[in-house]
Amino acid sequence: MRRVVLALIALVGYAEAFVAPQPTSAPLTVVAGRNDKRTKKGKVYAGSNGKSRPRKPGGEKGPVDPYLTLREWGARQDPAMSVEEVVAAKMADKRKVEITLEDIMDAVTPF
Numbered sequence: 001m002r003r004v005v006l007a008l009i010a011l012v013g014y015a016e017a018f019v020a021p022q023p024t025s026a027p028l029t030v031v032a033g034r035n036d037k038r039t040k041k042g043k044v045y046a047g048s049n050g051k052s053r054p055r056k057p058g059g060e061k062g063p064v065d066p067y068l069t070l071r072e073w074g075a076r077q078d079p080a081m082s083v084e085e086v087v088a089a090k091m092a093d094k095r096k097v098e099i100t101l102e103d104i105m106d107a108v109t110p111f
Contacts (some may be wrong), residue, residue: 034045043053065071067083074081081089 032038032039033040034042036042037048037050038052040053049055061106070083070086074083074086
């Protein structure tokens with residue numbers, strides 16, 4: 001009987017070695033990469049600004065006017081021109097084709 005009891009105690013003692021350990025509290029992970037919006041790299045990746053990445057001084061300038069050069073060129077003309085008139089004049093210059101008398105004769109003559 002003693003041998004049976006000793007064998008059971010030994011089995012129980014060894015069985016504890018095969019039991020999964022109890023999970024301890026997870027270690028605190030420090031994230032400092034692209035996904036961390038508290039760092040400069042994370043701010044650049046997210047495209048945001050804040051304490052770690054302040055905006056450049058100068059404020060908002062607003063959208064760029066795509067017709068600024070056309071407006072300035074039209075205002076310098078003798079009779080001032082609007083943007084539509086400037087565009088029409090520039091397109092007319094591009095469509096203009098010079099045809100010489102030789103070109104007409106070559107197109108008309110079959111030989």
